[in-house]
Amino acid sequence: MKKTILVTGGAGFIGSNFIRYVFERTGFKGKIVNLDKLTYAGNPENLADIAKKFRGRYVFAKGDICAHNAVLALMKKYCVSAVAHFAAESHVDRSIFGPKDFIETNIHGTFSLLEAARNFWAGRKDVRFHHVSTDEVYGSLGASGKFRETTPYNPRSPYSASKASSDHLVRAYGHTYGLPATISNCSNNYGPYHFPEKLIPLVLLNALEGKPLPVYGDGLQVRDWLYVEDHCAAIWRIMNKGRPGATYNVGGSCEKKNIDVVKGICAALEALAPAAANPTLGGREYTDLITFVKDRPGHDRRYAIDFSRITKELGWRPSVDFRSGLRKTVSWYLANGAWVKNVKTGAYRKWLDKNYKR
Ligand code: NAD
Numbered sequence: 001m002k003k004t005i006l007v008t009g010g011a012g013f014i015g016s017n018f019i020r021y022v023f024e025r026t027g028f029k030g031k032i033v034n035l036d037k038l039t040y041a042g043n044p045e046n047l048a049d050i051a052k053k054f055r056g057r058y059v060f061a062k063g064d065i066c067a068h069n070a071v072l073a074l075m076k077k078y079c080v081s082a083v084a085h086f087a088a089e090s091h092v093d094r095s096i097f098g099p100k101d102f103i104e105t106n107i108h109g110t111f112s113l114l115e116a117a118r119n120f121w122a123g124r125k126d127v128r129f130h131h132v133s134t135d136e137v138y139g140s141l142g143a144s145g146k147f148r149e150t151t152p153y154n155p156r157s158p159y160s161a162s163k164a165s166s167d168h169l170v171r172a173y174g175h176t177y178g179l180p181a182t183i184s185n186c187s188n189n190y191g192p193y194h195f196p197e198k199l200i201p202l203v204l205l206n207a208l209e210g211k212p213l214p215v216y217g218d219g220l221q222v223r224d225w226l227y228v229e230d231h232c233a234a235i236w237r238i239m240n241k242g243r244p245g246a247t248y249n250v251g252g253s254c255e256k257k258n259i260d261v262v263k264g265i266c267a268a269l270e271a272l273a274p275a276a277a278n279p280t281l282g283g284r285e286y287t288d289l290i291t292f293v294k295d296r297p298g299h300d301r302r303y304a305i306d307f308s309r310i311t312k313e314l315g316w317r318p319s320v321d322f323r324s325g326l327r328k329t330v331s332w333y334l335a336n337g338a339w340v341k342n343v344k345t346g347a348y349r350k351w352l353d354k355n356y357k358r
């Protein structure tokens with residue numbers, strides 16, 4: 001594929017992994033323009049090496065997806081023929097404490113981007129708009145069952161409601177204007193460059209510092225975990241081979257209770273950076289740091305994904321199992337102390353400290 005892809009939110013966790021994946025793993029010969037507002041979650045450092053290695057084919061543009069005219073100008077300037085839309089406010093806890101930015105970016109921002117694509121592409125069919133979404137739009141499951149693409153939407157947090165709304169807009173643009181759009185609804189990702197407000201990197205880094213490992217409520221909530229590179233591979237396959245108008249669920253076949261995820265991180269840490277050799281632990285085990293805290297308001301109990309459609313139609317399935325994915329992740333954080341230090345001293349920390357006094 002030799003074209004220009006506009007990636008929105010490419011300085012965040014999954015977007016930066018996606019750009020790295022496309023340049024290094026797919027044989028892609030074209031250009032990527034990364035449009036990112038650089039909120040607390042955006043970090044150009046995530047792609048510093050890529051920017052050097054692919055100079056001329058990687059362009060960073062600081063900007064807001066809500067700024068319709070600027071987005072349209074960018075699409076024209078670089079003759080964009082595909083969009084991979086990651087930009088979003090992505091953290092459920094933040095959406096509970098302050099939903100406004102979620103409505104702005106996730107809903108208005110997606111609308112602005114869709115309008116830019118519709119205006120610029122003007123009915124072309126050799127283009128593609130891919131919208132990256134979440135399984136959380138389907139709501140919460142009981143003890144059994146899985147989300148399918150046909151499961152009715154039932155979002156229950158401001159985050160998932162804003163993502164559901166953006167999904168509906170994307171589908172409406174496909175249906176009404178014929179925009180060649182696809183959507184992926186994916187389960188919880190983990191891996192390198194994950195911002196440490198989310199469960200896995202938060203627990204991992206707290207453990208290394210001998211701080212409490214906060215488990216919300218009874219810790220028996222279930223999430224389905226997918227290594228981020230597997231998600232990137234799924235998105236790439238959908239962008240290249242997926243049916244315009246189709247939605248694809250993406251998941252890891254990896255349902256875990258939160259408490260077991262936390263214990264798994266402790267085990268991976270013990271293997272790679274034993275507690276006994278860590279002076280901040282003062283003789284304690286990593287698991288001694290597990291602390292049950294007040295539950296998240298409206299906390300969804302269980303997510304599970306049926307991803308048989310993408311397997312059947314596009315041959316995608318997850319390739320990294322949870323144990324090795326966790327090990328890879330822990331190793332990455334241990335080897336990237338400078339990245340961790342920069343991120344931890346950033347603005348997000350102040351927010352966390354203010355809202356989650358522990
Ligand atoms: P992230 O919070 O790590 O990154 C979001 C990026 O978007 C940041 O770089 C931020 O600066 C940028 N951004 C925010 N508002 C913007 C705006 N108005 N204009 C331009 N850029 C803006 O998020 P993530 O975890 O990488 O998630 C990426 C996408 O994947 C999101 O759409 C999210 O809903 C979806 N998703 C995430 C997960 C997950 O487990 N993290 C799972 C399924 C789907």
Ligand code: TYD
Pocket residue numbers: 091092093188197198199200202214215216217221222223258296
């Ligand atoms: P999170 O990583 O925030 O992702 P999401 O809410 O999108 O699933 O949380 C994953 C699960 O872990 C979720 O059930 C909430 C829980 N959790 C904790 O128990 N403690 C924490 O400190 C965090 C951030 C999350």
